[in-house]
Amino acid sequence: MATQVTAQRRFSFLRIAIALQTLTIFLQAVSAGLLLTASYGETLHSAGARVMYGASMLYVLAAVLAWKPGGGPLTPVWHAAGFLVLASVQVVLGIAHVPSVHLPLGVAMFGLSVLALVRR
Numbered sequence: 274m275a276t277q278v279t280a281q282r283r284f285s286f287l288r289i290a291i292a293l294q295t296l297t298i299f300l301q302a303v304s305a306g307l308l309l310t311a312s313y314g315e316t317l318h319s320a321g322a323r324v325m326y327g328a329s330m331l332y333v334l335a336a337v338l339a340w341k342p343g344g345g346p347l348t349p350v351w352h353a354a355g356f357l358v359l360a361s362v363q364v365v366l367g368i369a370h371v372p373s374v375h376l377p378l379g380v381a382m383f384g385l386s387v388l389a390l391v392r393r
């Protein structure tokens with residue numbers, strides 16, 4: 274019984290990590306709008322990128338914790354690792370100022386993150 278409760282807690286931690294990632298990606302879209310309209314938009318978007326990347330790393334950690342000690346499936350680890358790769362590409366594209374790929378990738382990441390959240 275203790276194992277089942279521990280597994281449920283880890284899975285809820287995984288769900289919280291996915292929700293946090295989804296929220297940070299959404300806030301990046303908001304700050305991208307501010308980037309176009311406000312003087313502080315660039316600073317906010319840059320700080321948000323760091324937070325979003327950290328949330329993606331937290332998602333990987335939560336997926337590994339749900340899988341390894343909890344005996345959960347390996348699939349969330351692959352999804353989380355994929356998101357971390359996408360987040361890395363997104364940061365590189367943002368720094369390189371390639372909005373033609375950066376913006377659609379951000380929209381795709383938000384959609385995939387919402388999908389991952391609904392599936393959990």
